[in-house]
Amino acid sequence: MNQALVLLKERLAMMTDLNLTSSILNWDQTTMMPDGGSDSRGRQMATLAKLSHSLLVSEETGELIRQITPWAQTQPQENMDAAFVHEAARLRNLEVNVPSSLNSEMTEHYSRMYTAWTIARPNDDFAALKPLLVKSVELSKKFSDCFKNMDHPMDALIQYADFGVTVKSAKQLFSELRSQLVPLVKRVTSANQIDSSCLQGDFDETAQLEFCKTVARQLGYDFNRGRLDLSAHPFMTRLSGNDVRITTRAIRTDLTDCLFSVIHEVGHALYEFGINPVLDGNILAGGVSSGVHESQSRLWENHVGRGKPFWDYFYPILQKNFPHFEKFSQSHFIRAINKVDPGFIRVDADELTYNLHVMIRFDLECQLLEGTLSVRDLPDAWNARYKSDLGISVPNMKNGCLQDVHWFGGRLGGAFQGYTIGNILSAQLYDTAHHILPNMEQDFVIGDFSKLKAWLNTNIHQWGASISPDRLIKLSTHQDLSIHPYMTYLSEKYSSLYNL
Ligand code: ZN
Numbered sequence: 016m017n018q019a020l021v022l023l024k025e026r027l028a029m030m031t032d033l034n035l036t037s038s039i040l041n042w043d044q045t046t047m048m049p050d051g052g053s054d055s056r057g058r059q060m061a062t063l064a065k066l067s068h069s070l071l072v073s074e075e076t077g078e079l080i081r082q083i084t085p086w087a088q089t090q091p092q093e094n095m096d097a098a099f100v101h102e103a104a105r106l107r108n109l110e111v112n113v114p115s116s117l118n119s120e121m122t123e124h125y126s127r128m129y130t131a132w133t134i135a136r137p138n139d140d141f142a143a144l145k146p147l148l149v150k151s152v153e154l155s156k157k158f159s160d161c162f163k164n165m166d167h168p169m170d171a172l173i174q175y176a177d178f179g180v181t182v183k184s185a186k187q188l189f190s191e192l193r194s195q196l197v198p199l200v201k202r203v204t205s206a207n208q209i210d211s212s213c214l215q216g217d218f219d220e221t222a223q224l225e226f227c228k229t230v231a232r233q234l235g236y237d238f239n240r241g242r243l244d245l246s247a248h249p250f251m252t253r254l255s256g257n258d259v260r261i262t263t264r265a266i267r268t269d270l271t272d273c274l275f276s277v278i279h280e281v282g283h284a285l286y287e288f289g290i291n292p293v294l295d296g297n298i299l300a301g302g303v304s305s306g307v308h309e310s311q312s313r314l315w316e317n318h319v320g321r322g323k324p325f326w327d328y329f330y331p332i333l334q335k336n337f338p339h340f341e342k343f344s345q346s347h348f349i350r351a352i353n354k355v356d357p358g359f360i361r362v363d364a365d366e367l368t369y370n371l372h373v374m375i376r377f378d379l380e381c382q383l384l385e386g387t388l389s390v391r392d393l394p395d396a397w398n399a400r401y402k403s404d405l406g407i408s409v410p411n412m413k414n415g416c417l418q419d420v421h422w423f424g425g426r427l428g429g430a431f432q433g434y435t436i437g438n439i440l441s442a443q444l445y446d447t448a449h450h451i452l453p454n455m456e457q458d459f460v461i462g463d464f465s466k467l468k469a470w471l472n473t474n475i476h477q478w479g480a481s482i483s484p485d486r487l488i489k490l491s492t493h494q495d496l497s498i499h500p501y502m503t504y505l506s507e508k509y510s511s512l513y514n515l
Pocket of ligand 1: 309
Protein backbone atom coordinates (compact mmCIF):
# COMPACT_ATOMS: atom_id res chain seq x y z
CA MET A 16 0.00 0.00 0.00
CA ASN A 17 1.14 3.51 -0.74
CA GLN A 18 3.22 4.84 2.18
CA ALA A 19 1.38 8.18 2.27
CA LEU A 20 -1.93 6.34 2.51
CA VAL A 21 -0.64 4.21 5.41
CA LEU A 22 0.57 7.28 7.29
CA LEU A 23 -2.64 9.20 6.61
CA LYS A 24 -4.70 6.28 7.91
CA GLU A 25 -2.56 6.11 11.05
CA ARG A 26 -2.97 9.82 11.78
CA LEU A 27 -6.69 9.84 11.21
CA ALA A 28 -7.17 6.65 13.21
CA MET A 29 -5.62 8.54 16.14
CA MET A 30 -8.00 11.42 15.53
CA THR A 31 -10.95 9.01 15.40
CA ASP A 32 -9.86 7.45 18.71
CA LEU A 33 -9.73 10.87 20.33
CA ASN A 34 -13.24 11.65 19.03
CA LEU A 35 -14.57 8.31 20.24
CA THR A 36 -12.99 8.87 23.65
CA SER A 37 -14.82 12.16 23.76
CA SER A 38 -18.03 10.29 22.92
CA ILE A 39 -17.46 8.03 25.94
CA LEU A 40 -17.06 11.10 28.15
CA ASN A 41 -20.25 12.53 26.67
CA TRP A 42 -22.13 9.24 27.19
CA ASP A 43 -20.92 9.21 30.81
CA GLN A 44 -21.99 12.83 31.29
CA THR A 45 -25.51 12.16 30.04
CA THR A 46 -26.08 8.86 31.85
CA MET A 47 -23.94 8.59 34.99
CA MET A 48 -21.94 11.69 35.88
CA PRO A 49 -22.91 13.74 38.95
CA ASP A 50 -23.74 17.39 38.14
CA GLY A 51 -20.60 18.46 40.03
CA GLY A 52 -18.42 16.93 37.33
CA SER A 53 -19.68 19.36 34.70
CA ASP A 54 -16.82 21.90 34.66
CA SER A 55 -13.97 19.38 34.62
CA ARG A 56 -15.80 17.25 32.03
CA GLY A 57 -16.13 20.30 29.79
CA ARG A 58 -12.41 20.94 30.10
CA GLN A 59 -11.51 17.29 29.42
CA MET A 60 -13.65 17.18 26.29
CA ALA A 61 -12.24 20.49 25.11
CA THR A 62 -8.71 19.06 25.45
CA LEU A 63 -9.64 16.05 23.32
CA ALA A 64 -11.33 18.30 20.74
CA LYS A 65 -8.18 20.42 20.55
CA LEU A 66 -5.90 17.40 20.02
CA SER A 67 -8.23 15.91 17.41
CA HIS A 68 -8.53 19.19 15.55
CA SER A 69 -4.78 19.78 15.51
CA LEU A 70 -4.13 16.31 14.08
CA LEU A 71 -6.55 16.96 11.24
CA VAL A 72 -5.44 20.48 10.31
CA SER A 73 -1.70 19.89 10.75
CA GLU A 74 0.62 20.54 7.84
CA GLU A 75 1.74 16.88 7.91
CA THR A 76 -1.83 15.68 7.35
CA GLY A 77 -2.29 18.25 4.58
CA GLU A 78 0.89 17.10 2.88
CA LEU A 79 -0.12 13.41 3.01
CA ILE A 80 -3.52 14.28 1.48
CA ARG A 81 -1.80 16.28 -1.27
CA GLN A 82 0.51 13.35 -2.05
CA ILE A 83 -2.22 10.74 -2.25
CA THR A 84 -5.04 12.73 -3.90
CA PRO A 85 -3.83 12.28 -7.55
CA TRP A 86 -3.95 8.50 -7.02
CA ALA A 87 -7.40 8.67 -5.36
CA GLN A 88 -8.76 10.68 -8.27
CA THR A 89 -7.98 7.85 -10.70
CA GLN A 90 -9.84 5.22 -8.65
CA PRO A 91 -13.42 4.04 -9.19
CA GLN A 92 -16.02 5.55 -6.83
CA GLU A 93 -16.44 2.29 -4.88
CA ASN A 94 -12.75 2.10 -3.91
CA MET A 95 -12.85 2.47 -0.10
CA ASP A 96 -9.30 3.82 0.18
CA ALA A 97 -10.02 6.48 -2.40
CA ALA A 98 -13.26 7.35 -0.57
CA PHE A 99 -11.20 7.65 2.63
CA VAL A 100 -8.80 10.12 0.98
CA HIS A 101 -11.67 12.21 -0.43
CA GLU A 102 -13.41 12.29 2.97
CA ALA A 103 -10.14 13.21 4.73
CA ALA A 104 -9.68 16.08 2.29
CA ARG A 105 -13.28 17.23 2.75
CA LEU A 106 -13.03 17.16 6.57
CA ARG A 107 -9.69 18.93 6.58
CA ASN A 108 -10.92 21.58 4.16
CA LEU A 109 -13.74 22.27 6.60
CA GLU A 110 -11.67 22.26 9.77
CA VAL A 111 -8.72 24.37 8.56
CA ASN A 112 -11.16 27.26 8.56
CA VAL A 113 -11.90 26.91 12.27
CA PRO A 114 -9.32 28.03 14.86
CA SER A 115 -8.56 25.36 17.44
CA SER A 116 -9.31 27.83 20.25
CA LEU A 117 -12.86 28.30 18.93
CA ASN A 118 -13.44 24.55 18.80
CA SER A 119 -12.28 24.15 22.41
CA GLU A 120 -14.35 27.11 23.56
CA MET A 121 -17.43 25.60 21.93
CA THR A 122 -16.89 22.14 23.39
CA GLU A 123 -16.38 23.52 26.88
CA HIS A 124 -19.39 25.82 26.61
CA TYR A 125 -21.77 23.06 25.43
CA SER A 126 -20.70 20.68 28.15
CA ARG A 127 -21.39 23.30 30.88
CA MET A 128 -24.61 24.32 29.20
CA TYR A 129 -25.92 20.75 29.09
CA THR A 130 -25.71 20.44 32.87
CA ALA A 131 -27.26 23.90 33.32
CA TRP A 132 -30.14 22.83 31.05
CA THR A 133 -30.83 19.63 33.01
CA ILE A 134 -31.23 21.80 36.14
CA ALA A 135 -33.08 24.76 34.56
CA ARG A 136 -35.58 22.87 32.41
CA PRO A 137 -37.59 21.21 35.23
CA ASN A 138 -37.76 24.63 36.94
CA ASP A 139 -38.88 26.36 33.76
CA ASP A 140 -35.98 28.72 34.28
CA PHE A 141 -35.28 30.43 30.95
CA ALA A 142 -33.50 33.30 32.72
CA ALA A 143 -30.76 30.92 33.93
CA LEU A 144 -30.10 29.68 30.39
CA LYS A 145 -30.52 32.97 28.53
CA PRO A 146 -26.89 34.19 28.83
CA LEU A 147 -25.65 30.73 27.86
CA LEU A 148 -27.95 30.69 24.85
CA VAL A 149 -26.76 34.17 23.84
CA LYS A 150 -23.22 32.78 23.93
CA SER A 151 -24.29 29.76 21.83
CA VAL A 152 -25.68 32.06 19.15
CA GLU A 153 -22.48 34.12 19.25
CA LEU A 154 -20.36 30.97 18.94
CA SER A 155 -22.43 29.66 16.01
CA LYS A 156 -22.04 33.01 14.26
CA LYS A 157 -18.32 33.07 14.95
CA PHE A 158 -18.08 29.53 13.62
CA SER A 159 -20.04 30.43 10.53
CA ASP A 160 -17.84 33.50 9.93
CA CYS A 161 -14.87 31.15 9.55
CA PHE A 162 -16.30 30.03 6.20
CA LYS A 163 -16.32 32.19 3.12
CA ASN A 164 -18.78 32.10 0.24
CA MET A 165 -21.76 30.87 2.22
CA ASP A 166 -25.18 32.15 1.15
CA HIS A 167 -26.54 31.86 4.69
CA PRO A 168 -24.78 31.74 8.09
CA MET A 169 -26.42 28.37 8.82
CA ASP A 170 -25.02 26.79 5.64
CA ALA A 171 -21.64 26.53 7.38
CA LEU A 172 -23.21 24.45 10.14
CA ILE A 173 -25.45 22.34 7.90
CA GLN A 174 -22.50 21.11 5.81
CA TYR A 175 -21.22 19.19 8.87
CA ALA A 176 -24.49 17.28 9.36
CA ASP A 177 -25.98 17.04 5.88
CA PHE A 178 -23.34 17.57 3.26
CA GLY A 179 -24.84 18.96 0.06
CA VAL A 180 -27.86 20.58 1.78
CA THR A 181 -28.19 24.36 2.20
CA VAL A 182 -30.74 26.65 3.84
CA LYS A 183 -32.06 27.40 0.36
CA SER A 184 -32.49 23.75 -0.68
CA ALA A 185 -33.94 22.76 2.71
CA LYS A 186 -36.47 25.60 2.57
CA GLN A 187 -37.48 24.53 -0.92
CA LEU A 188 -38.00 20.94 0.22
CA PHE A 189 -39.90 22.08 3.31
CA SER A 190 -42.22 24.34 1.37
CA GLU A 191 -43.02 21.56 -1.13
CA LEU A 192 -43.79 19.23 1.76
CA ARG A 193 -45.73 21.83 3.70
CA SER A 194 -48.03 22.55 0.77
CA GLN A 195 -49.26 18.93 0.87
CA LEU A 196 -48.88 18.20 4.56
CA VAL A 197 -50.83 21.12 6.05
CA PRO A 198 -54.09 20.32 4.15
CA LEU A 199 -53.79 16.67 5.28
CA VAL A 200 -53.26 17.73 8.92
CA LYS A 201 -56.37 19.95 8.63
CA ARG A 202 -58.49 17.09 7.22
CA VAL A 203 -57.33 14.73 9.95
CA THR A 204 -57.81 17.16 12.84
CA SER A 205 -61.33 18.03 11.58
CA ALA A 206 -62.34 14.34 11.44
CA ASN A 207 -63.70 12.27 14.34
CA GLN A 208 -60.91 11.99 16.87
CA ILE A 209 -59.30 8.78 18.09
CA ASP A 210 -59.58 7.89 21.77
CA SER A 211 -56.06 7.21 23.00
CA SER A 212 -56.86 7.01 26.72
CA CYS A 213 -55.96 3.29 26.68
CA LEU A 214 -52.30 4.36 26.62
CA GLN A 215 -52.58 6.01 30.04
CA GLY A 216 -51.91 3.85 33.08
CA ASP A 217 -49.37 3.03 35.75
CA PHE A 218 -46.42 1.21 34.24
CA ASP A 219 -43.45 0.22 36.35
CA GLU A 220 -40.33 1.81 34.84
CA THR A 221 -38.17 -1.29 35.26
CA ALA A 222 -40.83 -3.41 33.56
CA GLN A 223 -40.95 -0.86 30.71
CA LEU A 224 -37.21 -1.15 30.21
CA GLU A 225 -37.38 -4.95 30.22
CA PHE A 226 -40.13 -4.94 27.59
CA CYS A 227 -38.17 -2.44 25.50
CA LYS A 228 -35.11 -4.68 25.70
CA THR A 229 -37.18 -7.59 24.39
CA VAL A 230 -38.34 -5.46 21.45
CA ALA A 231 -34.82 -4.16 20.77
CA ARG A 232 -33.39 -7.68 20.78
CA GLN A 233 -36.06 -8.96 18.42
CA LEU A 234 -35.40 -6.12 15.96
CA GLY A 235 -31.76 -7.17 15.87
CA TYR A 236 -30.08 -4.98 18.48
CA ASP A 237 -27.14 -6.95 19.87
CA PHE A 238 -26.78 -6.51 23.66
CA ASN A 239 -23.38 -8.22 23.53
CA ARG A 240 -22.24 -5.17 21.56
CA GLY A 241 -24.41 -2.53 23.18
CA ARG A 242 -26.40 -1.43 26.21
CA LEU A 243 -29.51 0.50 27.13
CA ASP A 244 -29.36 3.21 29.81
CA LEU A 245 -31.47 6.13 30.97
CA SER A 246 -30.79 9.76 30.01
CA ALA A 247 -32.77 13.02 29.90
CA HIS A 248 -32.89 12.92 26.10
CA PRO A 249 -32.69 9.55 24.28
CA PHE A 250 -29.70 9.07 21.98
CA MET A 251 -27.42 6.54 20.32
CA THR A 252 -23.65 6.66 20.42
CA ARG A 253 -21.10 4.61 18.51
CA LEU A 254 -17.91 3.88 20.42
CA SER A 255 -16.78 1.20 17.97
CA GLY A 256 -18.44 -1.25 15.59
CA ASN A 257 -18.76 -3.59 18.59
CA ASP A 258 -19.94 -1.02 21.11
CA VAL A 259 -23.02 0.92 20.01
CA ARG A 260 -25.04 2.19 22.97
CA ILE A 261 -28.55 3.55 23.21
CA THR A 262 -30.43 5.47 25.90
CA THR A 263 -34.06 6.17 26.63
CA ARG A 264 -36.27 7.64 29.34
CA ALA A 265 -39.29 6.12 31.06
CA ILE A 266 -42.48 7.92 32.06
CA ARG A 267 -44.57 5.97 34.55
CA THR A 268 -47.96 7.01 33.14
CA ASP A 269 -47.29 6.30 29.46
CA LEU A 270 -45.01 3.55 28.25
CA THR A 271 -45.11 4.59 24.59
CA ASP A 272 -42.57 7.38 25.22
CA CYS A 273 -39.97 4.85 26.33
CA LEU A 274 -40.94 2.23 23.76
CA PHE A 275 -40.85 4.40 20.64
CA SER A 276 -37.67 6.14 21.81
CA VAL A 277 -36.03 2.73 22.07
CA ILE A 278 -37.24 1.57 18.64
CA HIS A 279 -36.00 4.90 17.22
CA GLU A 280 -32.55 4.56 18.78
CA VAL A 281 -32.37 0.90 17.75
CA GLY A 282 -32.86 2.10 14.17
CA HIS A 283 -29.84 4.39 14.58
CA ALA A 284 -27.85 1.59 16.23
CA LEU A 285 -28.59 -1.00 13.52
CA TYR A 286 -27.09 1.46 11.03
CA GLU A 287 -23.86 1.69 13.04
CA PHE A 288 -23.71 -2.06 13.75
CA GLY A 289 -24.15 -2.72 10.03
CA ILE A 290 -21.19 -0.65 8.83
CA ASN A 291 -18.55 -2.80 7.14
CA PRO A 292 -16.15 -3.88 9.96
CA VAL A 293 -13.12 -3.16 7.76
CA LEU A 294 -13.94 0.52 8.28
CA ASP A 295 -13.79 0.33 12.09
CA GLY A 296 -11.58 3.08 13.50
CA ASN A 297 -11.66 4.84 10.13
CA ILE A 298 -13.25 8.26 9.47
CA LEU A 299 -15.73 6.49 7.16
CA ALA A 300 -17.06 4.34 10.05
CA GLY A 301 -20.21 6.28 10.82
CA GLY A 302 -23.50 7.30 9.30
CA VAL A 303 -23.05 9.42 6.20
CA SER A 304 -25.39 12.26 7.19
CA SER A 305 -27.94 13.14 9.80
CA GLY A 306 -30.74 12.84 7.21
CA VAL A 307 -29.76 9.28 6.25
CA HIS A 308 -29.26 8.39 9.94
CA GLU A 309 -32.68 9.70 10.81
CA SER A 310 -34.22 7.76 7.92
CA GLN A 311 -33.11 4.58 9.70
CA SER A 312 -34.54 5.49 13.10
CA ARG A 313 -37.82 6.75 11.67
CA LEU A 314 -38.18 3.72 9.39
CA TRP A 315 -38.07 1.33 12.37
CA GLU A 316 -40.03 3.61 14.67
CA ASN A 317 -42.89 4.45 12.31
CA HIS A 318 -43.06 2.15 9.30
CA VAL A 319 -42.34 -0.94 11.40
CA GLY A 320 -43.11 -0.06 15.04
CA ARG A 321 -46.46 1.64 14.47
CA GLY A 322 -47.72 -0.93 11.99
CA LYS A 323 -50.15 -3.84 12.37
CA PRO A 324 -47.70 -6.67 11.45
CA PHE A 325 -45.33 -5.56 14.23
CA TRP A 326 -48.14 -5.57 16.81
CA ASP A 327 -49.54 -8.88 15.55
CA TYR A 328 -46.40 -10.28 17.11
CA PHE A 329 -45.81 -7.90 20.04
CA TYR A 330 -49.29 -7.06 21.31
CA PRO A 331 -49.82 -10.42 23.10
CA ILE A 332 -46.37 -9.99 24.70
CA LEU A 333 -47.24 -6.43 25.75
CA GLN A 334 -50.51 -7.65 27.28
CA LYS A 335 -48.68 -10.37 29.17
CA ASN A 336 -46.17 -7.88 30.56
CA PHE A 337 -48.74 -5.15 31.22
CA PRO A 338 -52.19 -6.64 32.04
CA HIS A 339 -53.55 -3.05 31.76
CA PHE A 340 -53.83 -3.71 27.99
CA GLU A 341 -55.88 -6.90 28.35
CA LYS A 342 -59.09 -4.90 28.23
CA PHE A 343 -58.16 -3.17 24.95
CA SER A 344 -58.17 -4.79 21.52
CA GLN A 345 -55.07 -4.70 19.35
CA SER A 346 -56.80 -2.55 16.73
CA HIS A 347 -57.85 -0.06 19.43
CA PHE A 348 -54.23 0.12 20.62
CA ILE A 349 -52.85 0.58 17.09
CA ARG A 350 -55.26 3.43 16.42
CA ALA A 351 -54.20 5.04 19.72
CA ILE A 352 -50.46 4.92 18.98
CA ASN A 353 -51.11 6.50 15.58
CA LYS A 354 -53.39 9.27 16.81
CA VAL A 355 -52.73 12.70 15.34
CA ASP A 356 -52.60 15.13 18.22
CA PRO A 357 -50.84 18.46 17.72
CA GLY A 358 -48.72 18.79 20.87
CA PHE A 359 -45.80 20.70 22.31
CA ILE A 360 -42.98 18.16 22.23
CA ARG A 361 -41.28 17.28 18.96
CA VAL A 362 -39.96 13.88 20.03
CA ASP A 363 -43.47 12.84 21.15
CA ALA A 364 -45.16 14.23 18.05
CA ASP A 365 -47.28 12.08 15.77
CA GLU A 366 -46.01 11.39 12.28
CA LEU A 367 -48.14 14.06 10.65
CA THR A 368 -47.29 17.06 12.81
CA TYR A 369 -43.66 16.10 13.52
CA ASN A 370 -42.31 17.95 10.50
CA LEU A 371 -44.11 21.13 11.51
CA HIS A 372 -42.07 21.11 14.75
CA VAL A 373 -38.89 20.69 12.71
CA MET A 374 -39.75 23.54 10.37
CA ILE A 375 -40.45 25.89 13.30
CA ARG A 376 -37.04 25.14 14.82
CA PHE A 377 -35.29 25.45 11.49
CA ASP A 378 -36.84 28.86 10.83
CA LEU A 379 -36.10 30.15 14.35
CA GLU A 380 -32.48 29.01 14.12
CA CYS A 381 -32.13 30.78 10.79
CA GLN A 382 -33.51 33.96 12.32
CA LEU A 383 -31.25 33.74 15.40
CA LEU A 384 -28.19 33.38 13.17
CA GLU A 385 -29.32 36.06 10.73
CA GLY A 386 -29.76 38.38 13.72
CA THR A 387 -33.44 39.01 12.93
CA LEU A 388 -34.47 37.34 16.22
CA SER A 389 -32.84 37.91 19.61
CA VAL A 390 -32.56 35.29 22.33
CA ARG A 391 -34.64 37.56 24.59
CA ASP A 392 -37.55 37.31 22.13
CA LEU A 393 -37.13 33.59 21.47
CA PRO A 394 -39.84 32.32 23.88
CA ASP A 395 -42.45 34.69 22.39
CA ALA A 396 -41.44 33.84 18.83
CA TRP A 397 -41.55 30.14 19.69
CA ASN A 398 -45.02 30.40 21.25
CA ALA A 399 -46.36 32.47 18.35
CA ARG A 400 -45.26 29.85 15.82
CA TYR A 401 -46.83 27.02 17.82
CA LYS A 402 -50.07 28.98 17.86
CA SER A 403 -50.02 29.72 14.13
CA ASP A 404 -48.63 26.39 12.85
CA LEU A 405 -50.05 23.85 15.31
CA GLY A 406 -52.95 25.83 16.78
CA ILE A 407 -51.83 25.32 20.38
CA SER A 408 -50.85 27.63 23.24
CA VAL A 409 -47.57 26.63 24.87
CA PRO A 410 -48.19 26.58 28.66
CA ASN A 411 -44.58 26.90 29.89
CA MET A 412 -40.97 27.02 28.76
CA LYS A 413 -40.15 23.41 29.58
CA ASN A 414 -42.72 22.34 27.00
CA GLY A 415 -41.62 25.22 24.78
CA CYS A 416 -38.20 26.41 23.81
CA LEU A 417 -36.43 24.55 26.66
CA GLN A 418 -37.91 21.20 25.68
CA ASP A 419 -34.96 19.24 24.44
CA VAL A 420 -31.23 18.99 24.43
CA HIS A 421 -30.80 20.62 21.03
CA TRP A 422 -29.62 24.20 21.56
CA PHE A 423 -28.37 23.21 25.03
CA GLY A 424 -25.88 20.45 24.36
CA GLY A 425 -24.19 21.28 21.09
CA ARG A 426 -23.86 23.76 18.23
CA LEU A 427 -26.95 25.89 17.73
CA GLY A 428 -28.04 25.47 14.13
CA GLY A 429 -27.49 23.03 11.33
CA ALA A 430 -29.16 19.90 12.71
CA PHE A 431 -32.91 20.10 12.29
CA GLN A 432 -33.16 19.72 8.51
CA GLY A 433 -31.94 16.13 9.01
CA TYR A 434 -35.12 15.15 10.86
CA THR A 435 -37.43 15.99 8.00
CA ILE A 436 -35.06 14.68 5.33
CA GLY A 437 -34.99 11.47 7.40
CA ASN A 438 -38.78 11.20 7.48
CA ILE A 439 -39.02 11.72 3.74
CA LEU A 440 -36.25 9.22 3.04
CA SER A 441 -37.63 6.61 5.46
CA ALA A 442 -40.74 6.23 3.28
CA GLN A 443 -38.69 6.09 0.08
CA LEU A 444 -36.50 3.32 1.51
CA TYR A 445 -39.34 1.35 3.05
CA ASP A 446 -41.25 1.53 -0.22
CA THR A 447 -38.25 0.24 -2.16
CA ALA A 448 -37.54 -2.55 0.35
CA HIS A 449 -41.19 -3.60 0.34
CA HIS A 450 -41.22 -3.72 -3.44
CA ILE A 451 -38.18 -6.00 -3.48
CA LEU A 452 -39.31 -8.05 -0.44
CA PRO A 453 -43.08 -8.23 -0.86
CA ASN A 454 -43.44 -10.80 1.96
CA MET A 455 -41.35 -9.01 4.57
CA GLU A 456 -44.35 -7.87 6.62
CA GLN A 457 -45.60 -11.46 6.84
CA ASP A 458 -42.35 -12.22 8.65
CA PHE A 459 -42.91 -9.32 11.08
CA VAL A 460 -46.05 -11.14 12.23
CA ILE A 461 -43.88 -13.99 13.53
CA GLY A 462 -41.29 -11.62 15.00
CA ASP A 463 -38.77 -11.95 12.18
CA PHE A 464 -37.39 -8.60 11.00
CA SER A 465 -34.21 -10.00 9.50
CA LYS A 466 -35.07 -9.57 5.81
CA LEU A 467 -35.65 -5.82 6.12
CA LYS A 468 -32.55 -5.45 8.29
CA ALA A 469 -30.48 -7.38 5.74
CA TRP A 470 -31.78 -5.21 2.90
CA LEU A 471 -30.83 -2.05 4.80
CA ASN A 472 -27.45 -3.60 5.65
CA THR A 473 -26.68 -4.22 2.01
CA ASN A 474 -28.06 -1.01 0.59
CA ILE A 475 -27.37 1.58 3.30
CA HIS A 476 -25.51 0.43 6.43
CA GLN A 477 -22.43 -1.30 5.10
CA TRP A 478 -21.23 1.75 3.18
CA GLY A 479 -20.77 3.97 6.25
CA ALA A 480 -19.71 7.39 5.04
CA SER A 481 -17.94 6.08 1.93
CA ILE A 482 -20.74 7.12 -0.46
CA SER A 483 -22.24 10.62 -0.49
CA PRO A 484 -25.85 10.93 0.78
CA ASP A 485 -27.24 11.86 -2.67
CA ARG A 486 -25.51 8.94 -4.38
CA LEU A 487 -26.51 6.50 -1.64
CA ILE A 488 -30.18 7.50 -2.05
CA LYS A 489 -29.95 7.12 -5.80
CA LEU A 490 -28.19 3.74 -5.62
CA SER A 491 -30.57 2.28 -3.04
CA THR A 492 -33.90 3.63 -4.34
CA HIS A 493 -33.07 4.36 -8.02
CA GLN A 494 -34.32 7.92 -7.67
CA ASP A 495 -33.36 11.21 -6.03
CA LEU A 496 -34.85 12.20 -2.70
CA SER A 497 -38.58 12.67 -3.31
CA ILE A 498 -41.50 13.60 -1.09
CA HIS A 499 -43.93 11.47 -3.14
CA PRO A 500 -43.48 8.08 -1.42
CA TYR A 501 -43.70 9.87 1.94
CA MET A 502 -46.87 11.81 1.11
CA THR A 503 -48.47 8.69 -0.44
CA TYR A 504 -47.66 6.75 2.73
CA LEU A 505 -49.05 9.45 5.04
CA SER A 506 -52.12 10.04 2.94
CA GLU A 507 -53.03 6.33 2.68
CA LYS A 508 -52.31 5.64 6.32
CA TYR A 509 -54.28 8.53 7.78
CA SER A 510 -57.15 8.30 5.28
CA SER A 511 -57.69 4.75 6.48
CA LEU A 512 -57.23 5.53 10.19
CA TYR A 513 -59.53 8.55 10.14
CA ASN A 514 -61.99 7.30 7.47
CA LEU A 515 -61.31 10.38 5.33
ZN1 ZN B 1 -32.90 10.23 15.82
